[in-house]
Ligand SMILES: [Zn+2]
Ligand SMILES: [Zn+2]
Ligand SMILES: [Zn+2]
Ligand SMILES: [Zn+2]
Ligand SMILES: [Zn+2]
C-alpha cells in the first residue's frame with residue numbers, strides 16, 4: 267500500500283512519519299507516539315499493546331519504510347548508538363532524520379504556533395503564558411492545561427469571550443468543536459469547575475453528601491447535599507431519622523421505614539425511654555407519615571452540574 271493511503275491509528279491524520287518498537291507495528295504517527303510517551307506516559311504499541319522501551323522514528327513509506335530488526339533495538343543505547351541516529355532521551359526515541367528529530371523536540375517545549383518569532387525561547391509554562399497574554403492577548407484554559415493530554419503547543423488559546431464559551435458550553439470552532447467536549451462542568455455548591463464529568467463526580471462523591479437510602483432506591487439518580495447539615499434535613503423530611511441526640515451526633519442513623527426506626531429505638535434506646543416524659547416518648551415512637559419524599563429533577567443534560575437536588579451525570583467510560 268502506498269504511504270499516502272495510510273492514516274495514523276490515533277489521530278487519523280495521514281501518516282508521513284511513523285515510529286515503532288521491537289514489535290514493528292507502524293500504525294501511529296510520530297507526533298502521537300511522542301504525545302503518548304511524553305505526556306500520557308504510555309510506552310505501549312498502539313496496535314498490539316506490547317511495551318516498547320525504545321522506539322525508532324522514521325518517514326512512513328508503506329512497505330518501503332525503513333526497518334529496524336528487533337535485535338537492533340538491543341544495541342541502541344543512548345546518544346552513542348552505532349547507527350548514528352538522533353536520540354531523544356525523555357522519549358527513548360531514535361530518529362533517522364535529524365530535521366524531524368528537531369521538529370518533534372520543538373513540539374514538546376514551551377512553545378506555541380501563535381508565536382511568530384520562532385527564536386523566542388521560554389524556560390517555563392508561566393513565561394510562555396505571560397508572553398502570550400501580554401503580547402497576543404490570548405490565554406490558555408487552566409483546566410485544559412492541567413488535564414488535556416496534549417503538548418502545550420497543541421493547547422488552544424482563547425480571547426476572554428471565547429474562553430467563557432469554552433468553559434460554559436464548549437468550543438465553536440477548532441479541534442474541540444467536533445468532539446464530545448461541552449464545557450467544563452461546575453459544582454454548584456463550591457462554584458468550582460472541573461475538567462469533565464468524571465472529575466466533577468469524584469468531587470461530589472468525596473466533598474459533598476448524598477443520601478444512601480435514596481441512592482439505594484434509585485442508583486442511577488445522583489442527588490447531592492452541600493454538607494451533612496443539609497443531608498440531615500433531608501433525612502428528617504424524607505426518611506425516618508432517629509431523634510435521640512446521641513444518634514444525631516453519630517450521623518447517618520436514619521431508616522427507610524417507620525417500623526425499622528421503631529425497632530432501633532426500642533433496641534438501642536431502651537434505657538433512655540423511661541427517662542422521657544410521655545409526650546417525648548410519643549414523639550420518639552411516633553413518626554410522622556410520609557411528608558413527601560424529595561424527588562429532585564433527574565439530570566438529563568450531559569453537562570448540567572451538580573448542586574442542590576441535582577447531580578452530575580453518571581461518568582462516561
Ligand atoms: Zn497521529
Ligand atoms: Zn505492536
Ligand atoms: Zn478547558
Ligand atoms: Zn463542590
Ligand atoms: Zn434520601
Ligand SMILES: [Zn+2]
Nearest residue numbers: 508510513519
Ligand atoms: Zn437512635
